[in-house]
Amino acid sequence: MNNYVSYQLQDFIPFSADVYFRLLERINETWWPLHLLGLALGATALVLALKKRERLVWLLIAPVWAFVAVVFFMQYYAQLNWAGHYVGYAFLAQAILLLLLALAGFSRSKVSAANTSAVANSRPAAVAIGLGIALTGLLALPLMATLSGGGWWQAQVFGIHADPTAISTLGLALMLLRGWRLWLVACIPMLWLLLSGLTLWVLQATEAWLLFAVLAAALVGIAVLCRYPEKKA
Amino acid sequence: MSNSFTGSNRLTRRHSIKLLAAAMAASLLPAWPGFAASSGRWQKAIGASNKTLPVIGMGTWRTFNVGNDARLLAARTELVKAFFELGGGMIDSSPMYGSAPDVMGHALSQLDMADSLFAAEKVWSPAGGSAREQVADLQKRWKIPQFDLLQVHNLSDWREHLAVLRELKAAGKVGYIGITTSHGRRHSEVEQIMASENIDFVQLTYNISEREAENRLLPLAKEKGIAVIANRPYNGGSLINNLKRRGERLPGWAAECGCTSWAEFLLKFIVSHPAISCAIPATTRLEHLQENMRAGLNPMPSAENRKQMVRFFDSL
Numbered sequence: 001m002n003n004y005v006s007y008q009l010q011d012f013i014p015f016s017a018d019v020y021f022r023l024l025e026r027i028n029e030t031w032w033p034l035h036l037l038g039l040a041l042g043a044t045a046l047v048l049a050l051k052k053r054e055r056l057v058w059l060l061i062a063p064v065w066a067f068v069a070v071v072f073f074m075q076y077y078a079q080l081n082w083a084g085h086y087v088g089y090a091f092l093a094q095a096i097l098l099l100l101l102a103l104a105g106f107s108r109s110k111v112s113a114a115n116t117s118a119v120a121n122s123r124p125a126a127v128a129i130g131l132g133i134a135l136t137g138l139l140a141l142p143l144m145a146t147l148s149g150g151g152w153w154q155a156q157v158f159g160i161h162a163d164p165t166a167i168s169t170l171g172l173a174l175m176l177l178r179g180w181r182l183w184l185v186a187c188i189p190m191l192w193l194l195l196s197g198l199t200l201w202v203l204q205a206t207e208a209w210l211l212f213a214v215l216a217a218a219l220v221g222i223a224v225l226c227r228y229p230e231k232k233a
Numbered sequence: 234m235s236n237s238f239t240g241s242n243r244l245t246r247r248h249s250i251k252l253l254a255a256a257m258a259a260s261l262l263p264a265w266p267g268f269a270a271s272s273g274r275w276q277k278a279i280g281a282s283n284k285t286l287p288v289i290g291m292g293t294w295r296t297f298n299v300g301n302d303a304r305l306l307a308a309r310t311e312l313v314k315a316f317f318e319l320g321g322g323m324i325d326s327s328p329m330y331g332s333a334p335d336v337m338g339h340a341l342s343q344l345d346m347a348d349s350l351f352a353a354e355k356v357w358s359p360a361g362g363s364a365r366e367q368v369a370d371l372q373k374r375w376k377i378p379q380f381d382l383l384q385v386h387n388l389s390d391w392r393e394h395l396a397v398l399r400e401l402k403a404a405g406k407v408g409y410i411g412i413t414t415s416h417g418r419r420h421s422e423v424e425q426i427m428a429s430e431n432i433d434f435v436q437l438t439y440n441i442s443e444r445e446a447e448n449r450l451l452p453l454a455k456e457k458g459i460a461v462i463a464n465r466p467y468n469g470g471s472l473i474n475n476l477k478r479r480g481e482r483l484p485g486w487a488a489e490c491g492c493t494s495w496a497e498f499l500l501k502f503i504v505s506h507p508a509i510s511c512a513i514p515a516t517t518r519l520e521h522l523q524e525n526m527r528a529g530l531n532p533m534p535s536a537e538n539r540k541q542m543v544r545f546f547d548s549l
Binding site: 007008010011013014015016018019022023026076079080081082 | 302
């Protein structure tokens, strides 16, 4: 038998659905009411993104990623999955990246004169997609816990859990960035959402489809923005 | 721990007749050495040794990885308690299974009834550290002085690890050593190791839908006196779940070999193979554990019953 063909996705998921959702619940029990601060930070970042205050957005979001890296992944998720520490390091790297964007301010991109009007036309579409994705992370995902029968204590909240944090950050990136900077910021959130979506799919959780839909929408948004190259220095 | 019948498992006249019949049938089977009926619970000898093992053990992949969740730790402790009460012996885990070794340590430290425990662990290269470091760490996590069996997980760096495990065995720090594979992977390499290395156990996937091991590995194990642990007895749950979901019914003759549920049918098929020492189903539910453990009770399928089982399963 071919060794690689014989592996199934479920061979890489070392925990069951009830244990994973209990993990989410335990995090909520421990950290409540920090969720309110997380939601407030997310909402503020969204408003700032609409006002194109890019550096402030990343300054607000960077510590959120560091918190999720240490608390969600290293303190909790790593108990169930030995790879949790490594994902935690990836989230810490994302926190540092966002901090650099905020401090160095090189998130601003330039477009060639020929493409100025085209970008102006494409930007609202990307902003709309980004806004939809960011709102999905802030509102839709927490609501899904109740719709899928898990109850509020299993709700995933921006700034506390990994999925909504990655989703909303991806949305904000689509609203604010273009070119290689967009890819750079979107890379870790998208990889995590793919990993988490596949995990939830194996666990037969409804949330998996939401994560896949977000990934598909983000790819469409990135494709729209990537049609217009930045001006070379 | 006592293996006597208690409660709902009380010995009846019908049971007595069946036990007698099974014992007579067993005595007539030349190819089935190494098992002994002990108060109705089947045990098999470990290779050529005098030590025996209950044929139904317990796996911990996914089911015992619950972290430090107090509620789930208590639930798993109850499961381990029931496992021992029902005459269970082997519990198998791995450093790959997340917190499962810690959870087992928690359960064992809460219970005062682990005399029948046959603790089986593994060394696995991606877990980091040398084999000796991994074993020492796992002993701390299980809260036990030493393991009964140490295996090389999925053949990872097996030459190096097996050499260390052999030293540990020579020093009396482990009872038995072995290798593992699953999903039918790398069978030719497993066969080479079984033929050339001095090992006590081999763990592989064997169930009614995955019978590839019957061709070469199980005969070789029998010839070399290597005990065999059957993992994935329900194919990760899909085998039994599909049968139940489709509403498949057991054949009438299944009752003759003590099968009153699909769990018993599937497990009895596995452990009645002459070369198989033990199957290690995993579960989180007490009622499923009870079903699993009933599969270790007399009567067992005869060689003819086993053929019937295969024909019936293949016809579904």
